[in-house]
Amino acid sequence: MSQHVVKRLPAVSGTSGWEAISNRSFPAQSLDGDISADWLIIGAGFAGLSAARRLSQLRPSDKIVVLEAGEVAKGTSGRNSGYMIDVPHNLSSGEYSVASETATTLEIAQNRFAIAFAAAAAGEYGMSKRTFDPSGKINAAATARGMKLNANYGQSLKTIGEKHRFLDAREMQDITGSSYYLGGLYTPGAVMIQPADYIRNLAAGLSQKVRLFEDTPVLKLGREDGKWTASSRCGSVTAPKVIVGVNGHIEDFGHFRGRLMHIFTYASMTAPFEKAAGRETWALLPADPMGATVRQIATDQGSRIVIRTRFTYDTTVQVSDKRLAKIALEQRHSLDARFPHLADVPFEFSWAGRLCLSRNHVPAFGEVEEGLYSACCENGLGTVKSTLAGVMAADLATGTHSEQLEKFMDQPKPARLPPEPFAWLGVNAVIRLQELRAGREG
Numbered sequence: 001m002s003q004h005v006v007k008r009l010p011a012v013s014g015t016s017g018w019e020a021i022s023n024r025s026f027p028a029q030s031l032d033g034d035i036s037a038d039w040l041i042i043g044a045g046f047a048g049l050s051a052a053r054r055l056s057q058l059r060p061s062d063k064i065v066v067l068e069a070g071e072v073a074k075g076t077s078g079r080n081s082g083y084m085i086d087v088p089h090n091l092s093s094g095e096y097s098v099a100s101e102t103a104t105t106l107e108i109a110q111n112r113f114a115i116a117f118a119a120a121a122a123g124e125y126g127m128s129k130r131t132f133d134p135s136g137k138i139n140a141a142a143t144a145r146g147m148k149l150n151a152n153y154g155q156s157l158k159t160i161g162e163k164h165r166f167l168d169a170r171e172m173q174d175i176t177g178s179s180y181y182l183g184g185l186y187t188p189g190a191v192m193i194q195p196a197d198y199i200r201n202l203a204a205g206l207s208q209k210v211r212l213f214e215d216t217p218v219l220k221l222g223r224e225d226g227k228w229t230a231s232s233r234c235g236s237v238t239a240p241k242v243i244v245g246v247n248g249h250i251e252d253f254g255h256f257r258g259r260l261m262h263i264f265t266y267a268s269m270t271a272p273f274e275k276a277a278g279r280e281t282w283a284l285l286p287a288d289p290m291g292a293t294v295r296q297i298a299t300d301q302g303s304r305i306v307i308r309t310r311f312t313y314d315t316t317v318q319v320s321d322k323r324l325a326k327i328a329l330e331q332r333h334s335l336d337a338r339f340p341h342l343a344d345v346p347f348e349f350s351w352a353g354r355l356c357l358s359r360n361h362v363p364a365f366g367e368v369e370e371g372l373y374s375a376c377c378e379n380g381l382g383t384v385k386s387t388l389a390g391v392m393a394a395d396l397a398t399g400t401h402s403e404q405l406e407k408f409m410d411q412p413k414p415a416r417l418p419p420e421p422f423a424w425l426g427v428n429a430v431i432r433l434q435e436l437r438a439g440r441e442g
């Protein structure tokens with residue numbers, strides 16, 4: 001008999017602007033009573049909902065239940081910057097693309113497989129272009145070092161025959177309306193999502209086939225007589241097979257402890273404003289991974305800019321309001337430097353969210369106990385990697401063999417971290433040094 005008591009639950013830091021401006025089209029229901037199912041999925045983010053969609057395709061008559069601790073789209077899946085990126089995006093090494101040609105080609109193929117899965121869902125559930133926009137993205141450079149990083153990245157894309165285009169300062173200004181950038185590197189394969197809308201639309205689209213219970217944290221997970229039972233505050237679900245899509249919280253279920261880095265990153269969204277120059281929407285990633293992600297979106301009320309900066313390694317599930325306010329002030333300076341004409345447009349929302357990285361850039365994936373599957377640790381690109389992990393977990397759990405799954409399984413376990421407080425000290429020191437080196441890119 002196996003028994004896990006979940007002592008630590010997810011918590012939110014600040015209000016996500018994406019969630020605040022997104023409409024919810026379906027009522028929330030929490031679990032009340034004891035039920036059984038063929039499949040239980042824990043977590044309703046990219047991983048959990050993608051696993052649910054894949055299971056509903058593979059086993060259309062099975063009973064599938066999803067339990068979510070909070071409310072759909074209020075967690076990290078509804079508070080990210082919305083870049084579904086096909087090309088390499090390694091955040092733990094200081095440069096996005098550091099792997100060999102073969103590994104890079106495989107990573108791109110896997111990312112595209114996940115994006116295609118998301119695109120099929122977007123099509124089937126009638127998501128609008130504001131929710132799911134295959135526009136591509138630009139790695140923007142504001143320093144000579146950023147230009148060099150873009151040149152290196154472009155070279156690695158060229159070697160494997162990947163489409164890309166360099167943009168000069170003039171083109172960057174035509175797109176963004178800002179003279180801040182020296183150049184950019186455009187890659188066409190990224191999809192830009194409104195993350196809260198995407199996650200809500202995915203949940204709504206699945207509602208005919210999947211029962212979703214929100215505000216229903218799993219507090220205990222135990223196995224007896226070949227079945228798992230997940231207990232929450234007012235009920236339980238018993239199922240022979242469970243897929244866990246809780247990202248870094250997999251440690252709280254007793255797995256991958258001491259192997260996962262919990263990194264917060266921070267974002268702010270402006271109030272709506274009337275666009276002056278440049279395109280209506282654009283999406284910039286920093287040429288230096290430690291710089292600022294800046295995106296302009298169109299809403300019914302006008303344009304808004306969303307800026308994301310900073311990474312901090314924390315062992316807590318939440319950061320303080322004081323930290324949020326301090327970083328929002330830094331973001332204000334970054335925004336003003338790029339768009340001085342928007343100095344009077346305030347930030348309406350500031351928030352943070354938790355990423356999960358592993359030292360060796362691999363997921364926490366696989367059958368971790370009999371009938372218990374982990375689709376966790378997204379390495380900073382969960383819109384894509386967690387979508388893929390969710391689909392792969394459903395394939396693995398149903399015995400659906402494919403070349404895709406074989407390759408996905410052919411990865412080592414996340415590497416062990418140094419013990420605390422050494423991991424905390426070491427990771428934060430490296431992050432801070434890299435952020436300082438990023439300079440004007442941040």
Ligand SMILES: Cc1cc2nc3c(=O)[nH]c(=O)nc-3n(C[C@H](O)[C@H](O)[C@H](O)COP(=O)(O)OP(=O)(O)OC[C@H]3O[C@@H](n4cnc5c(N)ncnc54)[C@H](O)[C@@H]3O)c2cc1C
Nearest residue numbers: 043045046047069075077080081083218353381382383386
């Ligand atoms: C500001 C910011 C910007 C980002 N930008 C990007 C980006 O542009 N592109 C990108 O790809 N990624 C980005 N990310 C990362 C991305 O959001 C995550 O990788 C993604 O959300 C991971 O998805 P997931 O489904 O694995 O986990 P999560 O989104 O964390 O979902 C896990 C779910 O499990 C639930 N859960 C946890 N414990 C329990 C429990 N005990 N019982 C029941 N439910 C539980 C949680 O409430 C949560 O809803 C960003 C993140 C932040 C914070």
